[in-house]
Amino acid sequence: MFHARDAQASPPVIRREDYAPPAYWIDTVDLSFDLDPTKTRVLNRMRVRRNAEQPPQPLRLDGDELNLARVLVNGQGTSFKMDGDQLVLDGLPDEFDLEIFTTCNPEKNTKLMGLYLSQDTFFTQCEAEGFRRITYFLDRPDVMASFSVTLRADRKRFPVLLSNGNLVEQGVLEDGRHFAKWVDPHRKPCYLFAIVAGCLAAREQRIVTESGSEHLLQIYVRPxxxxxxxxxxxxxxxSVAWDEARFGLKLDLERFMVVATSDFNMGAMENKGLNIFNTKYVLASPATATDVDFDGIESVIGHEYFHNWTGNRVTCRDWFQLSLKEGLTVFRDQEFSMDxxxxxxxxAVKRIEDVRVLRTVQFPEDAGPMAHPVRPDQYAEINNFYTVTVYEKGAEVVRMYQTLLGREGFAKGLALYFERHDGQAVTCDDFAQAMSDANPGSTLALHLDQFKRWYSQAGTPRVTAVGQYDAEGQRYTLTLSQTCPATPGQAEKQPFVIPVIAGLVAPGQGDLAVSLHGGEPATAHTLVLTEPSQQFVFERVTAEPVPSLLRGFSAPVVLNQDLSDAELLALLAQxxxxxxxxxxGQRLLMRQLLAAVTGAGDLAAPLQADAVAALRSTLRRSDLDAAFKALVLTLPTESYLAEQLADVDPQRVHAVREAARRQLARDLAADWAWAFDEHEDNGSYRPDPVSSGRRSLAGLALGMLVELARETGDSVWPGKAYQRTKDAGNMTDRYAATAALVNAGHALAQPALTRFHDLFADDALVIDKWFALQAAAPDRGGDALGRVEALLRHPDFNARNPNRARSLIFSFTGNPAAFHRTDGAGYTFWREQLLAIDAFNPQVAARLARALDRWKKLAEPYRSAAHGELQKVAAHPSLSKDVREIVEKALAA
Structure with a gap:
């Protein structure tokens, strides 16, 4: 039974310090489903025992929007009561069989949590607290049970019946129905439970692993x-081969299944042996998917498979430990892609791409009202803590273990972690202890308690570097100092353990082989900053150097370093x-762009001649990969530039960056033409790094040349772009050409968009790109909002599909100059869409709510307008707790 709560009240806060083990354990679960779109029957038989280490108390089972029909204890009816959404049973024996019979309505489950129907197929999503929408249960990750599942459904309508583990029995029933029984050989928390039932086709591959075991891999999609x-x-x-080769972690099931659905709140879910994916991270062909899509599929497939060990075999004791599995597994998927x-x-390209996400999304989160440690201390809605801090910053914390211990030491620590905790629900402290114990005497072991501040302290540390060269003594003294700004609930911060990989570069000579504190000469050293300030002395320094610090981005910090333009140019080149x-190169560009934003530079031509010359030189270098060149030649984003400012005028930031793009297009016109001609033809499509890098550089060049043509009136390059939208041999080139026309606001953009839509009208993922491209286009003449509002009425738009909502509404709110209008109309649009989505899918709405959590950083008149719309949202009478938590934190900041 659904119990409505007082929507105006602030949601209750859950605190990590209040954790207590469960009062009961559930050892076995036998679930039977009679699947029906409007009335699915769920019979749940459990073997339950009292936790002897906890004081006697009632059994409280979580539920949400369930219709309860029967409760039996040891086969007999029993008394119970409802306390909100919880089913409460008292006077229970120490061990007993519990049977609960409920029904639910998957067809009306618009939240896409629990059991729901999508395009006539049943899916589940149980992380974090969705299992309670299927049956009453101890819905917490530290309750691990053995599951057996029997599915029954109409054989013609739902021919495929899947669940976790191994298929042990299947057959035909009366009345045109059939059944399948699945048994999972591994104990798991209920958040990893999954079922799928529908009309699906499978790609199958039988493999023999390095250790000689045989397995069936299956990917299920619509036919x-x-x-x-x-x-x-x-x-x-x-992924299977890499995890066994790199870490000795073997596939532990007879089969491993992936299923794709277009209605999914997130990217994918690592349910044990039955991963459910958003179609975005499964479906790809050269004609319909870009290089970015191909890379995303590789990464996410790897991520969810790697969870089989880091998340499934060893899971979280409680949701505060979420980064124990997510940060660790993000690190593993990053290493997989890099290898x-x-x-x-x-x-390096992969590393740069990961760091760009960290800086443009996670650093702002660390500096805003939603700032929280990698291991949060409290939450009101756990779904709001599936954040870039938990995932990406968590991955950087894991990477620092490897930096401090080396690859071999890290692998030893991971092996000990599994040896100790396989089949358990544990904490971030358990992982840290395993890493330390496997490497006694290491820097990590010596500073373990201090290192763990990365889990408990929020905020992005600032490291300031000051160097002094003694030519006579051939010494270079580097002073590193660290601070961390206050964050909500944490005014004072203690020093972190910060590994800084450093080298010294002599202009004209390159890297210098130098010794640190009298050690052996080397071109790179790992400095470990543990104090508020420390000095590091390099010897045998034969020329005045430029310090190259934080190589490979060895720690998630902001580095303050007063290097001249000439020194930055030396590092870029050598x-x-x-x-x-x-x-x-990015620091140099950012410095000059910010000077123009603040009025100290030339607004019409923000980039100085030496910077433009350096970019030309980089573009023309034959020893650099095309992908790396494209990254160097891409200006810092508007959002990253805005983060460097105390008061942000998004329109001015946009104007300066657009002026710099036009300047680069104009000053490097011949170079861009060379780059396009040199890299446009790659033969048949291959998604390898070399080929995708060439396409990336060609696409960047074409965009610059079409942008220049908009000013000069030249028709050649727009014509080439339009022709490419028609005859490109792959989606990467077709999309880049269409984007070049759309972003330049060229007259050929509309026919290109029309043709694009006509070609791919039946492919949902491609139409998502079509919506996103228009929503993210520059706001020329203030027409962006009107364009997006018109697209809301397009027959292909459906806000109930998360992918489609993200493609249009989220893309618009992520378009700074279009969203942050001086008249505040963009914020009004945000409020209207937020409330509309919150009524049927609070998880998606909560993500949208984050678009204004940094409103205080805006200059006027944006700040007041944003504040007003946030207040209107907060006053809404039926706001979900997901959205309320975010809006209240934003307003309280």
Whole structure:
């Protein structure tokens, strides 16, 4: 039975310090489903025992929007009561069989949590607290049970019946129905439970692993999509092989299944042996998916498979430990993609892309009202803490273990972690202890308690570097200091353990082999900053150097370093670390763009001649990969520039960045033409790093040339772009050409968009791109909002589909100059869409609510307008707790 709560009240806060083990354990679960779109019957038989280490108390089972029909204890009826959404049973024996019979309505489940129907197929999503929408249960991750599941459904309508584990029995029933019984050999928390039932086709691959075991891999999709699953299968095979080769972690099931659905709140879900994916991260063909899509599939397939060990075999004791599985598994999928990249340059491109996400999304979160530690201390709605801090910053914390211990030491720590905790629900502290104990005497072991501050302290540390060169003594003294700004609930911060990989570069010579504190000479050293301020002395420094610090982005910090333009140019040209070479170029560009934003630079031509010359030189270098060149030649984003300012005028930031783009288009016109001609033809499509890098650079060049043509009136390059929208041999090139016309506001943009839609009208993922491209286009003449409002009325738009809502509404709110209008109309649009989505899918709405959580950073008149709309949302009488938590934190900041 659904119990409405007082929507105006602030949701109750759950605190990590209040954790207590469950009063009962559930050892076995036998579930029977009679699947029906409007009335699914669920019979739940459990073997339950009292936790002897807890004081006697009633059994409280979680439920949500369930119709309760029967409760039996040891086969007999029993008394019970309802306390809100919880089923409460008292006077129970120490061990007993509990039977609960409920019904639910999957067809009306618009939240897409629990059991729901999508395009006549049943799916489940149980993480974090969705299992309670299927049956009454102890819905918490530290309750691990053995599950057996029997599914019954109409045989013609739902021919495929899937659940976790191994298929042990199947057959035909009366009245045109059939059944399948699945048994999972591994104990698991209920958040990893899954079922799927529908009309699906499967790509199958039998494999023999390095250890000699045989397994069946299956990818289930709608029949018409089967031809788009080859890349996903290849990615899954690579994931299985990589995890065994790199960490000795073997596939532990007879079969491993992936199922794709277009109605999904997130990217994918690692249910034990039955991963359910958003179609975005499964379906790909050269004609319909870009290089970014192919990379995303490889990464997410890997991520969810790697959860089989880091999340499934060892899981979280409680949701505060979420980064124990997510941060660790993000690190593993990043390493997987980097290892597949093979070359140093391609690995650097992957690292740069990951760091850009961290800086443009996670750093702002750390500086805003939603700032929280990697291991949060409290929450009102756990779904709001599936954040970039938990995932991406959590991955950086894991990467620092590897930086401090080395690859071998990290692998030893991971092996000990599994040896100790396989089959258990544990904490971040358990992981840290295993890493330390496996490497006694290491820097990590010596500073373990201090290192764990990365889990408990929010905020992005600032590291300030000051160097002094002693030419006579051939010494270079580097002073590193650290601070961390206050965050909500944490005014004072203690020093972190910060590994800083450092090298010294001599202009004209490159890397210097130097010794640190009298040690052996090397071109790179790992400095470990543990105090508020420390000095590091390099010796045998034969020339005045430029320090290359934080190589490979060795810690998630902001580095304050007073380097001149000439020193940054030297690093861009000569640093052996490709990440820091890219970083030097970005710092130089950002410095000059910010000067124009604040009035100290030239608004019409923000970039100085030496910076433009350096970019030209980089573009023309034959020793650099095309993908790396494209990253160096891409200006810092508007959102990243805005984060460097105390008061942000989004319109001015946009104007300066657009002026810089036009300047680069104009000053490098001949170079862009060369780059396009040199890289446009790659033969038959291959999603490898070299080919995708060439396409990336060609696409960037074409965009610049069409932008220049908008000013000059030239028709050649727009004509080439339009022709490419018609005859491109792959989606990457077609999309880049269409984007070039749309972003330039060229007259050919509309016919290109029309043709694009006509070609792919039946492919939902491609139409998502069509919506997103228009919503993210520059706001020329203030027409962006009107364009988006018109697209809301397009027959293909459906806000109830999360992918479609993200493609249009989220893309618009992520378009700074279009969203942040001086008249506040963008914020009004945000409020209207937020409330509309919140009425049927609070999880998606909560993500949208984050668009204004940094409203205080805006200059006037944006700040007041945003504040007003936030207040209107907060006053809404039926706001979900998901959205309320975010809006209240934003207003209280």
């Amino acid at each position: 018409g999509d089967l031809d788009k699953t080859e890349h996903a299968m290849q990615s899954l095979m690579h 597949l990249a093979r070359t140093a340059s391609a690995r 640093d052996s670390d490709p990440f820091n070479a890219w970083e030097a």
